[in-house]
Amino acid sequence: MKRTAAAVKAKDAKPATRDPEGVRRDILTVAMEEFSQNGLSGARIDEIAARTRTSKRMIYYYFGDKEGLYRRVLEEAYGKVRGGETELDLEGLDPVAALERLCRFTFEHHRANPAFIRMVMIENIHHGRHMQTSDAIRGLNQPAIEALQGVLRRGQAQDLFRKGIDPLELHWQISALSFFNVSNSATFSHIFGGDLFTSEGQEILSRHVAEMVLRYVLRPDHLSAIGKTD
Template identity: 55%
Template sequence: MTQPVPPPKTRTNDPQRTRADIIEVATREFAEKGFAGARIDLIAEAMRTSKRMIYYYFGSKESLYLAVLEDAYGRIRQIESELQLDDLEPVEALRTLVAFTVDYQRANPDFIRLVMNENMLRGVFLAQSKSIQQRNATAIGAVQAVYQRGVTAGVFRPGIDAVDLHMSISALSFFNVANNHTFSLIFKCDLDSPQAIDARRANVVEMVLRYVGV
């Protein structure tokens, strides 16, 4: 006897998941080709959907790019907020923050490429985002809190600006990814070996701690 065919399952409509999937694919496209070179049709093809669907959720290429930037900055700031730096002594808290920054940026080269591309655009899209500016303000607040606790405890020297300290940490971490290929070729060194990665992380942490130390 022929068994009855079960009715097809109804596809669940999850706009939030769809938006997240589009942003994930678009991140790779924008990071690889920059804003000018990225193509919405290739993003749609990778999503196995239509350009119309992309525009339905984001309206324009510009809006999608801005959403990608906001997501990229949001992820690093969210993880930073979960480090629980207030539970650590100042030196260990700063050590943890610096090591995290080094590791996160190395593990997320697309983030570095997006930042580089936005700098080439002179920050025109970033300037439109209140959320990115607010999230980065909290990052400075975290650095300031750790640093000030260290000054109060007598383990950090006074007079260092929190924005400058944050910039120094970012610069030392950023270079490892942004200049990886050119630096490796010019100086004939393997910056991607586990030993080189560990050594570079330790050196960056040490440089920052010596800079702020009494």
């Protein structure tokens, strides 16, 4: 039987070569969705393979096993938020503006990345077991505390900020205020209504989170600086 030109072309065509780094990125993107939606135990490698047009064998080649992939997804999630913080140019701002920008960034990042929040919640269910084996996550997070410490020191040197503020505790406070907004949005809005989760409500919350942190940090005679950093 005579073959059509299209059939000859399809038969003779060589399969497209996929970029290995692109394949890895695709796997991590889909795995983030799968793990954040279904947890470590509920996530299916078959589903990740199907959605990325690859194979379980290839996934295991890149990441070792399911837990290795999960740990790598955690590292990517933390790397994204810490990478965003390094782009804020906190050292180029006055201390009040720097702290406000950091607060607003953290709130908006968490709001825009609910999968990150779910991944952190899932890892807490596992008592942080996988984070403990990741040198990358420890290395990513320590600079965040150091950057905040630098902002505090500059503010204290200018007599703007109170003395004795622990940068780790302040990081905890900023994270807690921003985290709850996403982690408890479903239950909170079901009980109290969704007004706080409209675009306007979220903007107000974001602004007030920064204001609360600044009121805690600023010396009483400098509270008038709040809201004047634009």
